[in-house]
Amino acid sequence: MQAVKTTLTRLLGIRVPVVCGAMAGGTNVRLAVEVTQGGGFGFVGAAFIPPEKLREDLSFVRDSFPDLGQKPLPIGIGFIGWLLDTKEEAAKQLIDVVVESNVQALWLAFGNDLYRWIEYARTTSAGTSSTRRPLIFVQVTSVEEALLAANEWKADVIVAQGNESGGHGGASTPSTFTLVSEILAALPGDNAPPVLAAGGMANGTQVASYLTLGAAGAVLGTRFLLTPESPYSDVQKKTLLAAKSGSTTRTLALDYARGTYGWPKGIDGRGIRNKIVDDIDSGIPHEIVREKLTKGTQDGDADYMVTWSGTGVGLMHEIKPAKDVMAELHTDIVRQLQRSQTLLQD
Ligand SMILES: Cc1cc2nc3c(=O)[nH]c(=O)nc-3n(C[C@H](O)[C@H](O)[C@H](O)COP(=O)(O)O)c2cc1C
Incomplete structure (x- = not known):
């Protein structure tokens, strides 16, 4: 080659x-x-x-x-x-x-x-x-x-x-x-x-x-x-395999749930949109969502897990x-x- x-x-x-x-x-x-x-x-x-x-x-x-x-x-x-x-x-x-x-x-x-x-x-x-x-x-x-x-x-x-x-x-x-x-x-x-x-x-x-x-x-x-x-993790990889290009979003919600607040001005992150983003956007206190994230990560629940991903994910199948x-x-x-x-x- x-x-x-x-x-x-x-x-x-x-x-x-x-x-x-x-x-x-x-x-x-x-x-x-x-x-x-x-x-x-x-x-x-x-x-x-x-x-x-x-x-x-x-x-x-x-x-x-x-x-x-x-x-x-x-x-x-x-x-x-x-x-x-x-x-x-x-x-x-x-x-x-x-x-x-x-x-x-x-x-x-x-x-x-x-x-x-x-x-x-x-x-x-x-x-x-x-x-x-x-x-x-x-x-x-x-x-x-x-x-x-x-x-x-x-x-x-x-x-x-x-x-x-x-x-x-x-x-x-x-x-x-x-x-x-x-x-x-x-x-x-x-x-x-x-x-x-x-x-x-x-x-x-x-x-x-x-x-x-x-x-x-x-x-x-x-x-x-x-x-x-x-x-x-296997669950994160499975989530990526199932995702389409439109499944991701730019947000700070995933950071708020994790408790990572120090990003410089103008920075956010692109990840799979899930219930964490919905909860934070609807005003549920960060600490409560953080508890769900901790439990979700332990239990392998993709809805309460942070999976960063770019938009190219829709073309990734294996x-x-x-x-x-x-x-x-x-x-x-x-x-x-x-x-x-x-x-x-x-
Ligand atoms: C899980 C994950 C973690 C990342 N962590 C960092 C990081 O620690 N530092 C950094 O400069 N960029 C980080 N990035 C961005 C990557 O370095 C890279 O620029 C980006 O993944 C390219 O976009 P793509 O995911 O669509 O290919 C991260 C991206 C992902 C998906």
Whole structure:
């Protein structure tokens, strides 16, 4: 199968311009390793795990790539800025572990002051024996954020996350197609960092369409939840399989039920619409819905469970190993790029 060359694949040394998004609660090192071994690049969305647990996880990654030598660990770790802000010392320790372990990429999103963490990753004295610092991926939900990340923060990669995305994102962010187009128009030229499209994708045909738009690659999240490797529960996976594109909604209700109130202004989340959203919208106190959520999660009741999902879910019909998902995406991307050439005639 032909490799697909973009600025992203060159930067990361991969064959397929597909990234598994950093999904807190939806990813783990097993999934990230499988995505990378399948030709793409896998991220782990890390919330506040103890630094020792992160170190242990990263040693699993090192064992999975026995021939690496001095090369960086070919996966990425993602953190959520506002959560890092709440526990500064613990956050620094986690970033130190990432740098010391020579992880290839660090993904940052949803912070009121993300730059402090970028700067910390670039200047911490941890990891002086590493061959280099992690590449910085910054997830953005507007053109303004993209300009800041590229021009001021010198991010290595911009992840343009559109409205269709699963999990958290901008409440008034335009569609992925519009956002990527706007960011590419605002960041022209060879010196601009690679821009990745994120949100609403289920297959390689869609990825290829973003490549022809000018994106250097695509981030898929929800698709990788439907793998045996993802830590999403069986009930959450079943819920996703049964969902249509119209089954999701953007809301803060799921966060209110969970008690996660710290998201920066303008951020909400896209998930499967269920009774939690109805209850919160109808004014039932958050604490009461929280009790139903705790019980629902224990009992496997999809109506009182949080299942983040992008709109691409309507095109997802099976659970299969991440490596097989990567192989299918690769085949579809190549086929679609070849097909698009037939549109040209002399
Ligand atoms: C379960 C879940 C958890 C997520 N957690 C994070 C996160 O911790 N940090 C982040 O930047 N994005 C997070 N996202 C967004 C993904 O990184 C990615 O941008 C998104 O899933 C792409 O949209 P898609 O799901 O439609 O493919 C999450 C998404 C999902 C579905």
